[in-house]
Each structure stands twice: as structure tokens, then as C-alpha cells.
Amino acid sequence: MDKKEIRITIRLSAADLTKLESRMAEAGYHTAGAFIRDFVAKGKLKPKVNANTVTVARELDMLAMMIRKGAPISELLATIRTIALVNAGGVQ
Numbered sequence: 120m121d122k123k124e125i126r127i128t129i130r131l132s133a134a135d136l137t138k139l140e141s142r143m144a145e146a147g148y149h150t151a152g153a154f155i156r157d158f159v160a161k162g163k164l165k166p167k168v169n170a171n172t173v174t175v176a177r178e179l180d181m182l183a184m185m186i187r188k189g190a191p192i193s194e195l196l197a198t199i200r201t202i203a204l205v206n207a208g209g210v211q
Contacts, residue, residue, distance in 0.1 A: 123152070123156075142154070147169060159199065171205055171206070174205045175202055175205050178198060178201055179201045179202060182195065185198060
């Protein structure tokens with residue numbers, strides 16, 4: 120990873136700052152620097168993965184393993200309920 124040695128300063132209107140912050144949030148970025156670097160360097164933004172997405176992926180992997188091992192339906196349903204809760208934003 121390259122060391123970020125150069126600093127730039129930009130001026131924005133209040134409306135532009137609001138738009139920047141909104142687009143950062145939509146893309147999952149926490150810092151303007153990372154957001155702008157990705158856009159400038161790659162011409163696009165890489166999607167950021169939030170904690171809920173990671174948890175859902177982990178739970179789906181566990182569900183698949185349970186199915187392969189022949190887990191009881193009640194355990195499978197409990198795992199599916201957990202996935203649904205996480206997907207609905209139940210984990211922070």
C-alpha cells in the first residue's frame with residue numbers, strides 16, 4: 120500500500136458537502152479521502168461491505184454446512200430466522 124504523503128485542500132459549498140457526504144454514505148465510505156482516491160484512481164468506487172453483509176455471508180455458509188451434515192429442520196429454520204433478522208438490519 121502506498122504511503123499517502125501529499126495533502127490537498129478543496130473548498131466546497133454547503134450543498135456540495137452534503138452531496139459528497141450522501142454519496143460517501145451510499146457507497147459505504149467513512150472518509151472523504153478514501154472515497155475521492157478510489158474515484159480518481161479507478162474511475163469508479165469499490166463497494167464497501169458492511170458488518171451485516173459479512174454476518175449474512177457467514178450465516179449462509181453455516182447454513183450450507185448444516186444442510187450437508189443433515190441437521191434437523193428446526194435448527195435450519197432457526198438459522199434462517201437469524202439470517203433474516205441480520206438482513207433486516209438486526210446486527211450492528
